[in-house]
Amino acid sequence: MNPSEPLISIVIPAYNYALTLPRAVESVLLQLDDSVAELIVIDDGSSDETPHAIEALLVRHPGGFRALRKENGGAASARNRGIREARGEYLVFLDADDEMAPGALEALVQHIVQHPKTRMVIGGHDAILSNGRRRSYTPPVLPGARLDRLRGYLLDKRFALSNGACAMHRDVFSRGDYPEGFRSAEDIPVFSQVLAHYPCTVLARPLAVIHKHDDSLRHQFSHAKAGGLALVDEVFSPQRLDEEFQILKREFTVQRCLSLFRSAYLAGDAAAAKEYFRTALRYDRRVLLNISYTRKALRLWLGS
Structure with missing residues (x-):
């Protein structure tokens, strides 16, 4: 110094x-x-x-x-x-x-x-x-x-x-x-x-x-939606994380999808919420075992 x-x-x-x-x-x-x-x-x-x-x-x-x-x-x-x-x-x-x-x-x-x-x-x-x-x-x-x-x-x-x-x-x-x-x-x-x-x-x-502040759910989600799953690629870019850490990428992708699904659900963006849930399922079918997320997804598809 x-x-x-x-x-x-x-x-x-x-x-x-x-x-x-x-x-x-x-x-x-x-x-x-x-x-x-x-x-x-x-x-x-x-x-x-x-x-x-x-x-x-x-x-x-x-x-x-x-x-x-x-x-x-x-x-x-x-x-x-x-x-x-x-x-x-x-x-x-x-x-x-x-x-x-x-x-x-x-x-x-x-x-x-x-x-x-x-x-x-x-x-x-x-x-x-x-x-x-x-x-x-x-x-x-x-x-x-x-x-x-x-x-x-x-x-x-x-x-x-x-x-x-x-x-x-x-x-x-x-x-x-x-x-x-x-x-x-x-x-x-x-x-x-x-x-x-x-x-x-x-x-x-x-x-x-x-x-801590009670920001608008829609305002919060608009920023998160703009970043979307691109955040996963940014976190795991080879410049930032070496090869040995790439094994965590798939699991983080699922977690990011579910986080965006929950935010979209709470913000009232049903179309986005459905798409994030579908994407999470494509990566890992065990998502269905999470009762909290699955219950919300069923409400969306059933229209209730």
Whole structure:
């Protein structure tokens, strides 16, 4: 590490988050140490008051952080711009409606110093639900085998990864950055390639406070539908995952089909839901043994 460069860069992409961005920025600045970390705010072409919110923050905290504005391109493009702009070895991507947990930055620095070979630090997070309730998530011990790590993340859902609660070394993006053709689940290909190919460690404390929202089901599904099964090919592209991990592709395809089926069903898109269920069946007939999904499919075909 160059002594003149920060160890960590915190990047906050923001698109139309004028109301919550100040909270996110302040949560970082309260614990920022210029000698080890920097903060970059990227306005992804917001059409609300986000630019004014950023200007007000710059006035209130002169020299406290860097800010730039780009044409709207989605969260993936904003994060990729952050990778290019960041000077730190490790990057944390904090969403503009979330917060850095108190003491998180100091804990991250200490952990990286103690584990200099780690290429992804997986931390916990506190989630605040729309009803105000708070839930805490602490990551479990990671499996030792790389294939088991990837299976645990993609298929078994044994542990969850969140951008704001992870720190990734810039080396991991040599296999691929965030795919800009996706407006949802764009972090899955990145997390997958890191778990499969790089040393990862767990920091069993909250690094982020994540605010959950009741977004429109139709809005959520529109982004997921646009990505569709192309996400599977992106995750398992040879550039991201070596041959030894390709054995998981078929099972992940079925799981992705069923996830899209459920989303389409809840969003009221019957035609899409039927097609995703048919595709899942073509890959694995055992899908019919899942009573929850089969019951929903029967309701669609019976028109009830």
